[in-house]
Amino acid sequence: MSTPEKCACGNDDEDGLIERLEEIISSYKETPGALIPVLQATQSLFGYIPQKAILKISEILNEPLSSIFGVITFYSFFSLKPRGKYLIRVCMGTACYVQGANEVLTALQQQLEIKVGETTPDKLFTLDIGRCFGACGLAPIIMVNDDVHQFVKSSAVAKIIKNYRLHEPKTVEVQS
């Protein structure tokens, strides 16, 4: 998933984004099977799928609200709740799992004091699990937005979080 263009934690002007969304939806009007690409664009625009976006999609694509809601809840990449600035995804693919991804996840939950799927009160971090990012040679890995952290040990988790929290850098070196 790409990094949200706008993060949902601040006071972004969602009404302005709705206008942009309208243009996007209209450009898909003639595309067969447009609903999913439109929802992907919405997710990327807002960082989640707000109710007013669903209403707009329903109106322009002439799709019943119920079927849009059905599609959103089916796919794990669509979120009805705003997410934190940093989406931390712990790979729980087989290679990562047998190399200790579970311990990394436990450490993250303790560090952030949230469970999987939740967002920290400061709206900085959302914790989620991923199903294999296809970088199994580097297991275990976690992804923070689009940054890959490889060979992560549970003892290194605190440092990774701290780096994002304090400096919010683009990449953090992780010792292998």
Next chain:
Amino acid sequence: MMDLNKLMCPIKSSSELLALHQTIIDSKEFKSDKIYICAGGGCIASGSMKVKDAIAAQLEQAQLNDKISIVETGCLGPCALGPVMIIGKDETFYQNVKPKDAHEIVEQHIKGDTIVERLIHPVGEKKVAKRSDIPFFKNQKKDVLRNCGKINPTKIADYISFGGYQALSKVLTEMTSEKVVSEVTISGLRGRGGAGFPTGVKWGYASKSKDPIKYILCNADEGDPGAFMDRSILEGDPHSVLEGMIIGAYAIGSSQGYIYVRAEYPLAVERFQIAIDQAREFGLLGENILGSGFNFDLEIRKGSGAFVCGEETALMVSIEGKRGEPRPRPPFPAEKGLWNKPTVLNNVETFSNIPQLILEGGEHYAKTGTDKSKGTKIFALAGTVKVSGLVEVAVGTPLRELVFDIGGGISTGKKYKAAQIGGPSGGCIPEQHLDVPLDYESLNSLGAIMGSGGLIVMDESSCMVDVARFFMEFVQEESCGKCTPCREGTARMLDLLNKICDGNGEMSDLDELEKLSGTVKNASLCGLGQTAPNPFQSTFRYFKEEYIEHIRDKKCRTAVCKSLIKFEILDACNGCQSCKKVCPVEAILGDKKQQHIINTDLCIRCGLCLSTCKFDAIIKY
């Protein structure tokens, strides 16, 4: 790279394509010395782009930048050793290269012909410099990955220079669609997505349909955890997949295709889109391809994080913009697929096989492999092997060769326990079957499947009950819920496996699990449910004693199952208090410089103390 747009664009005929090929291979740049730097997803994550910049800067400083060109290639294979690179002139393979090594590489090796010893690959006691002498590479047969590591995947000229689009040209000028289908049938190529259905037969069904609208789809929804072959092909040689799809479209008479790529693979999407745009610009995609009158176009559709969409009918429903729930077959997609039109769906690797197959002929292709399974297969080798990464071998190569010769054996110094092959639909191969040839039939007879090619090696520290539980949790979560056997059956099986891992299992649970396995397998609607019991069944078949230990003795011999393990602090503890500080539940007691103890009643077995202790004073058992 030279400005190809000025050469000839779009290409209007086969002879123009040949002329372009000649122009490229005659160019100064094509003949120049090269440095190949891996720009596969793994190496980029390890920092290969910074290494590339550093090398480029050094070359410029040494005024060699017009004599030596850097090629950013697709995955070279050994991902865990990244960033990796190859010096073209003598094929030296460097691993774990850092930007600060660039100066030495250019000064010492490029200018002075002396290899930088500390960056070359160790094999046992020795260090081996040349790529073709390294066991990881030497024991592979790179047919499908022939360009991966040689070309820049974002440059169509690189692909054309190695014979790219010649197969398409041959098909459009010399072959009827029937001839293409028969050539693929003769080759014996079977679908690389997992099930192994003969590709030629599938194409044959669809080509016979009289419907004027047909679709060709490429399944790049590589959802099996532990599999990254398709990702690497799309990132490393996207044009080969594209060419395969155009040839497939010609064979069945389709003018519109879709490739469905996982959303987790942004780089693959980006590179494939570049390939599509270039192919269009060069007249290799779109209307009147190579002046033949044949029209075909292609669109990327991104997945949205649903494993079940890797199932062919679910994938089609998802492209239609709906919940990705499978539908019953028949009718089969060759008759009624996407938007109820005849549809052929093949996997990325399958399409990538096609161009070479067409150029060399089906009979030649069939010379590699076994009686019933032809060609090569790419595996994503991961887990506890010394050299993990992407490998391609002839179908039928023994598993032992893959793990011990190519992978270099077990990385942890422990013993081999099992290889999990085929992901959540597959099974485990124990030590006594290490010599099994990797082909569809042999693997099936052991309760595993070829699958898409994910191969995870596990050493003695993996608990096989936990592995079964892991996969059951995966399929249970990913079950779409449409049919009851899969929705309820996998949930019930997961309950039972959790119960056993938590130390509450009873012997009767095993009978229940076996019974449920049969039901889920036989009654589920699609492949996800039909194969969901495989990980349990195969671990139960080969590691029954571990299940019994968990139930009867309340013991997990590998100390993986949390409820069954204990932590203990040994005499080696010097009272540094590190563990006491990290313990989230204050279960560790003891004063500074005094040996600490763990209150097992409070301990939640998170293992933080163990990973924090620098004195090896904490054990778990």
